[in-house]
Amino acid sequence: MPDNKQDLIDQQLQDLNNDGVDRRGFLKCMAWAGTGLVWTMSGGIPVSRAFAKGYGKDAGKGADFSFVQISDSHIGFNKPANPDVTATLQTAINKINAMPHTPDFIIHTGDLSQLSKPSEFDTLDQALKGASAKQIYFVPGEHDMLSDNGEQYLERYGKGTKGTGYYSFDHKGVHFVGLVNVANLKAGGMGSLGHEQLEWLEDDLKGRSASTPIVLFAHIPLWTIYPDWGWGTDDSEQALSYVKRFGSVTVLNGHIHQIMQKVEAKVSFHTAMSTAFPQPAPGTAPSAGPMKVPADQLQRVLGITDVNYVVSGRSLAIVDSPLGDSGSSASGNVGALGVVDSPLG
Amino acid sequence: MTRKNVWVASLATPVVIAMLLLLVGSVSVRANDQPPAANAAVKIDNFVFGPQTITVPVGVTVTWTNSDDIPHTAVSTDGVFKSKVMDTDEKFSYTFTKAGTYSYYCSIHPKMTGQVVVR
DSSP: OHHHHHHHHHHHHHHTTSOSSOHHHHHHHHGGGOOEEOOBOOTTSOOOOOTTHHHHHTTTTTOSEEEEEEOOOOBTBOSTTOSOHHHHHHHHHHHHHTSSSOOSEEEEOSOOBSSOOHHHHHHHHHHHTTSSOOOEEEOOOGGGGSSSTTHHHHHHHOTTOBTTTBEEEEETTEEEEEOOOBSSOOTTOOBBOOHHHHHHHHHHHTTOOTTSOEEEEESSOSSOSBGGGTBSBTTHHHHHHTTTTSSOEEEEEOSSSSOEEEEETTEEEEEOOOSSOOOOOTTSSSSSOOOOOOGGGGGGSOEEEEEEEETTTTEEEEEEEEBSOTTOOOOEEETTEEEEEEEBO | OOHHHHHHHHHHHHHHHHHHHHHHHHHHHHHHHSOOOOEEEEEEETTEEESSEEEEOTTOEEEEEEOSSSOBOOEETTSSOBOOOBOTTOEEEEEOOSOEEEEEEOSSSTTOEEEEEEO
């Protein structure tokens, strides 16, 4: 499924330059590229919902709760790939607010800002104040800890967290763990959790029932997607060894500004779209820098992620919604998770 | 070895030494004729330091310029120098006063590494 989806995305990106696909077909395919993710945990059966079609009326029905993941807002970025990232963040928030069921909370998986500037964090805070969900959980991206070892970030978003900003919380029977893999990065390496955090994680999970659904979230993917671009975390294997005994593990990441999914045993991995700008598929460009798409197509490669959970089944369903195409739908099951990605617009 | 050969060898040695001296002299003259080697440049483009290894004489100032749409840093792995965050088109300079090999990386994107060799 993920491969098909990636193929579709790749194909569509190629087709941007020729007329091989009509508009209808294009929209259908591009729906996969969206960033809205609805996670539904329902009766042990993976449930996928089209963000726009299915989500319109039935979304969240029968779900015990839902939450939304947004990522990579990069407030302060103003280059051609998206000269107005505040506007697209606002579109994402509007999308959340238009959901028929208010999500219990929002998780932001990092790169809130472009340059860790106070004004950038201010703008983000101001925009998020308008979200229907008031509780927002954060983990930092590398852009949020640029010059001050993350002091600014920790002061604003890391109250009550440990070390570089990691923490855990429980919500309606699900255990959530926010991890930081962007601090103290070593030359030549990828993302890193570090010894101290790994020890804390092991301790945090110790004694919990194996039937507790676990959601790990961090900025850089906790699985190796493309080492040449640093798209992975050097010591993630260690972290994942601590969750092996659990029946349902979901890993949510950002950083790569596109949807990627993988299932390994009982662990489902998912990366979200950015609300700011897309990045190229691994190895398809000279670097991982911002990818410029035609302005009228930008919102189809940006988006949010909605996650629904039903306690009885302890399964999650994910819907990714692009910012730009309200009529789009996309779905895919990831192990215990049903995943649907939808763009912003 | 014949007498003649010895003579050639004894004559040749001072000649070679003189030529070497001339060569060294011309190098030093050339160096004196120009202002002290001033600048060397490293360009950051597509998440790569270019050139990845740059060799410079002692006293040279190396300037990094970020040509990407994404911020980068140049940070010595041994703590010798550390740039501020360079946004697009921003620069960072450091003057190398001691010979040695200085490895550095981008602390935001640690896969990006480079070297300054100072002679």
